[in-house]
Amino acid sequence: MTAASIRARVRAEMTDEIKAVARRHLATDGANLSLRAVARDLGMASSAVYRYFASRDDLLTALIIDAYDSVGAAAEESARTGGHGERFLAVCHAVRDWALANRHEWALIYGSPVPGYQAPRDTVEPAVRVILQIGAIVRDAALAGEIEPGAPITGRLNEELEVIAEQTAAGTPPQMVARSLAAWIHLCGAVSAELFGQLNNTIDERREFFEFQMRAEAKTIGFR
Amino acid sequence: MTAASIRARVRAEMTDEIKAVARRHLATDGANLSLRAVARDLGMASSAVYRYFASRDDLLTALIIDAYDSVGAAAEESARTGGHGERFLAVCHAVRDWALANRHEWALIYGSPVPGYQAPRDTVEPAVRVILQIGAIVRDAALAGEIEPGAPITGRLNEELEVIAEQTAAGTPPQMVARSLAAWIHLCGAVSAELFGQLNNTIDERREFFEFQMRAEAKTIGFR
DNA sequence: CCTTGGCAAGAGCAGTGCTCACTTTTGTGG
DNA sequence: CCACAAAAGTGAGCACTGCTCTTGCCAAGG
Numbered sequence A, B: 001m002t003a004a005s006i007r008a009r010v011r012a013e014m015t016d017e018i019k020a021v022a023r024r025h026l027a028t029d030g031a032n033l034s035l036r037a038v039a040r041d042l043g044m045a046s047s048a049v050y051r052y053f054a055s056r057d058d059l060l061t062a063l064i065i066d067a068y069d070s071v072g073a074a075a076e077e078s079a080r081t082g083g084h085g086e087r088f089l090a091v092c093h094a095v096r097d098w099a100l101a102n103r104h105e106w107a108l109i110y111g112s113p114v115p116g117y118q119a120p121r122d123t124v125e126p127a128v129r130v131i132l133q134i135g136a137i138v139r140d141a142a143l144a145g146e147i148e149p150g151a152p153i154t155g156r157l158n159e160e161l162e163v164i165a166e167q168t169a170a171g172t173p174p175q176m177v178a179r180s181l182a183a184w185i186h187l188c189g190a191v192s193a194e195l196f197g198q199l200n201n202t203i204d205e206r207r208e209f210f211e212f213q214m215r216a217e218a219k220t221i222g223f224r
Numbered sequence C: 001c002c003t004t005g006g007c008a009a010g011a012g013c014a015g016t017g018c019t020c021a022c023t024t025t026t027g028t029g030g
Numbered sequence D: 001c002c003a004c005a006a007a008a009g010t011g012a013g014c015a016c017t018g019c020t021c022t023t024g025c026c027a028a029g030g
Helices: A003-032 A035-042 A056-078 A084-101 A103-110 A121-127 A129-143 A155-168 A174-195 A206-221 B003-032 B035-042 B056-078 B084-101 B103-110 B121-127 B129-143 B155-168 B174-195 B206-221
Strands: none
Touching: A003 A035, A003 A056, A003 A103, A035 A056, A056 A084, A056 A103, A056 A121, A056 A129, A084 A103, A084 A129, A084 A174, A084 A206, A103 A174, A121 A129, A129 A174, A155 A174, A155 B206, A174 A206, A174 B174, A174 B206, A206 B155, A206 B174, A206 B206, B003 B035, B003 B056, B003 B103, B035 B056, B056 B084, B056 B103, B056 B121, B056 B129, B084 B103, B084 B129, B084 B174, B084 B206, B103 B174, B121 B129, B129 B174, B155 B174, B174 B206
C-alpha cells in the first residue's frame, strides 16, 4: 500500500470521525450545530476541521447524504420479500422505524430547509431511493395485474407523470405514478407529524395509527 | 382614555412592528433570525427589543402563534359554504394557498422543531384550529348520514380516538376521527413536500397534483 | 540529506444572544 | 405646574459563533 493511500485512509477515518461527532451534536443543536463544539469534542482546533469540510454547510451536506442513503438502504432492505402489498407496508414501517431511531437525521432531511441552503446535486440521487422503491413495488404489482390503474388523469399533469414513469419506472401507468408519489408524501407526512410533535397529547398508539394510515394508502393504490 | 392605556397602546404598536420586521427576516434567515439585525432595521439598540420580548425564542413563539392563528382563520373562512365534500376541499386549498403566500411561516410551524425549543401552552389552542375545522366538517357529514363510518378500529387506538371525539367533536365515530386526522396529516405532508422542495424537478403542476391527492383523501373519508 | 505538501494551531474579524448599569423620556399625582 | 417613579432606550461587555489567514510542524519522497 503506497503512502498516498495511507494518507487517504487516515483522511477518510478522520472525516468519518468528524461526521460521527457532528451527528451526536445534531441531537442537541439540530441543523445549527456548532462546528467549534464538534472540534472541541475531537480535541482539535476548529480551523483544522476546515481541512476536511469547506464549511459547516458542507459538513451538513455530508450528513444529509449519509442520512438519505441510510433510510434508502433500510427501505430497500425491507422490500425484499413478500407480496406486493406486504412489501409496500414493510417499506412504510422501515422508513418509520429508521426515523424513530434517527430522529435528528430525519429532521435534517425532511424538516424545513434552512433558507439560503441550496442542496447540491450529490444529494438528489440518495434522496430518491425511498420513492423509487415504492414506485418499483407499485410497478411490479401493476405489471402483475394485481392493481387497477384507476381513473385516468388528464392534461399537463398526466404528461408530467408519463415523463416520470419513463425516467424511473418504465411501464407504470401515470395514475400509478401519481398514487405512488401521494403515498410517499403521506408516508413522510405521517412520520414527520409523529416526530415533530403534532400528535402529542392526542395519539399515543403511534404505530397502530401509522399502520391505519398506510393501510388506507395501500387500499387507495389498489393493493389487496 | 387613561395614560396607562396610551402606554399599552404604544407598546402594542411597537410589539407589532417588531414582529412585522422579524417576519420579513424569517424569509432570509428562517428560524435562526438575528435579533440584532431586526433591531437595526428598526433603528433601535438590540437591548431595547428585550423590553418587548424576553428572548429570541419568545419572539419566535409570538410569530408561531400568529402564524397558527392566520392559517387557522383562513381554513375556517374557507369552510363557510358548500356541501361537506366541497368544504373539505376548500379547507385543503385554503391551507395550501396560505402556505404558498406565507412560506417561511409555514416552515416555522410545520417544519422541523429546533431542538431544545419547547412550545409553550399558548401555542396549542391556535395550533389545532385547522384540524378542528376538518373534524367539524367530517362530523357534520357523518351526522347528516352522508358518509359511512367504515370498518371499526379496535384496541387502545379506538379508545384514544373515542376520547378525542368526546373532547373535540362529540358524536363523531372513532373511525371518522382517525380518518380526519389522517387527512390532515396528508394535507400538511403535501404542502410541506411542495414547499420544502421535495417535488422539484418532478412535478410542476403542483395545484393539480395537490387536488389529486386531496380528492383521493376525500374519497377515503367517504365524501361523495 | 533536504524539499515539499498536507495537517494542525492560534490569532483575529465580524457577527450573534443576552445582561447590566446607565440615561432619557413620559404619564401622572400632589 | 412640576417633581417623581416607572417605563423605554442606550452602549459596553461577556461568551459564543463561522470563517480566514499566517505560522509552524512533520512525515513522505527524491
